[in-house]
Amino acid sequence: MNAGSRSYAPAGMRASDADRDRALTELGEHFKDGRLTSEELDERTTQALGARTLGDLAQLMTDLPDLRPAPGPAPAPAAAPGAGVALRRVAPLLVVIAIAAVAVLVAGFGHGGHGGPLGGFGVVLPVLIIVRILAMRGSSGRRRR
Numbered sequence: 289m290n291a292g293s294r295s296y297a298p299a300g301m302r303a304s305d306a307d308r309d310r311a312l313t314e315l316g317e318h319f320k321d322g323r324l325t326s327e328e329l330d331e332r333t334t335q336a337l338g339a340r341t342l343g344d345l346a347q348l349m350t351d352l353p354d355l356r357p358a359p360g361p362a363p364a365p366a367a368a369p370g371a372g373v374a375l376r377r378v379a380p381l382l383v384v385i386a387i388a389a390v391a392v393l394v395a396g397f398g399h400g401g402h403g404g405p406l407g408g409f410g411v412v413l414p415v416l417i418i419v420r421i422l423a424m425r426g427s428s429g430r431r432r433r
Contacts (some may be wrong), residue, residue: 299343311336311345318352 312333319329332348339345 297342299341299346301342303339303342303345307342307345308336308339311339311348314349314352314355317355323352 315324315329315332315336318324319326324332335348336345339348
């Protein structure tokens, strides 16, 4: 509660019960950490309970370190919810599409344009069926209706 680092409010502003409670909690932490003796804790607790202003509370903490961590860099923004789920759904589909594209190239160029009874579709047709099945699947793994 020291006026410089622990509170942004003016020292002359009236202290609330919540302000006094925070000061008592902080004093208890300093006692637990060994910075205050039991006599000092009793004395400062009595003063905190009788404090009228934030400045009165700040005076109780001037020789004690601030227990709150110093503000660090702002956390990185979180990814949009569901972004990872969408990528996990699309990635296998992209792989199958790439395989289908390679199959089309192999079927068209590997046999000089003659791929057997179905032509180039002998290789491509099963891949296209797999692509269609994957496209119809929902997020739960069941087929959409």
